[in-house]
Amino acid sequence: MPVTRPIDLHRRLPGYAPTSLVRLEGAIEGIAAPIVVKLETSRYGLPSFKVLGASWAVGCRIAGWLGPHAPDDRSYDAIRPALDAHGTRPTLVAATDGNHGRAVAWSARQLGCAAEVFVPAGTAQSRRQAIVAEGAALTVVEGDYDETVAAAAARATGDRLLVQDTALEGGETGVEDVVAGYATVFDELAEQLSGGSTGPCILVVPVGVGSLALAAARFIRERRAGDHLVTVEPTEAASLQRSLVEGRLVAIPGPHVSCMVGLRCGSISAGAWPELRAATDLAMAIEDADADEAMRWLAQRGVVVGECGAATLAAARRAVPEGLLQPLLANGDATLVLIATEAPTDPERWRAVVGRDP
Ligand SMILES: Cc1ncc(COP(=O)(O)O)c(C=O)c1O
Incomplete structure (x- = not known):
């Protein structure tokens, strides 16, 4: 069967396994809903979900570069011989604060x-x-980060193909394919939830440029009424929250100082904004101390995640005492689903916060 959907590519890449969905007991006082966390801490040996978007987008970008010589099949087993037959290979270019660039390099x-x-x-x-x-x-x-994205875009000409996880004015970046690739997180989640809860889910998703949240918004739109989207950003770079308040896309100038490195983006991707504006039910902003506290709590229960990974639990814990989450959970059989997007990627800092090695 030729590969035409991201999840089919992902299943065929060596080392594929769906990430686990783990029940968290007693994680948040004051709500009765079951709480589960989807642990995006290892994908093909990389420490985050990012490779799902990068791998699909790299394949699509190369297929575009090959033009009429591209196979219809988007599996790497089909693209590799097409590149061999072509004789030369393109170079993939990306800007990153860590995870996306590593994932593009892995895919290349x-x-x-x-x-x-x-x-x-x-x-x-x-x-x-x-x-x-x-x-x-x-x-x-x-x-x-924004200046880094601009530098990468300037470098990407000719046989150097940009694969970026955010949209840029007037340039092809592959961001739509990155978003499409992230759908695998939610395709797996749908299967995992159907084995247990049949009620709606309240999805809590961290936001950097908003591409993962956009994939979540599309998942919710296609699934059922009653699902809700909660977004999480560091206070210093809460551009989605600010944009929702002002009703227009607003950038927050840097520098953005936060331990949640993958979320330290001053602007939401322009392509993500209209759908995120329509789909976001609650936009939370949290402090570094909140993420650290959640990271420690999870570590004590054997759930080892990095700062961005802990951000969703941290936000849900902040939202409940303020009464913000309860209206979304009003439907009695709702499940709170936290997406933990990364393993520790700065082991030194993790050690300092948690008090042991990751
Ligand atoms: C670990 C981690 N979590 C969450 C995100 C946020 O994803 P997005 O930038 O698509 O909003 C990123 C982005 O780099 C990340 O690296």
């Missing part, structure tokens, strides 16, 4: 392509090393 390597990855100067050494370990050429940009 699966297809025998080179990768160039741009990171902001503040990126932790461990994250830089992980990108280089995937075989990518690393460029450090003296600026914040």
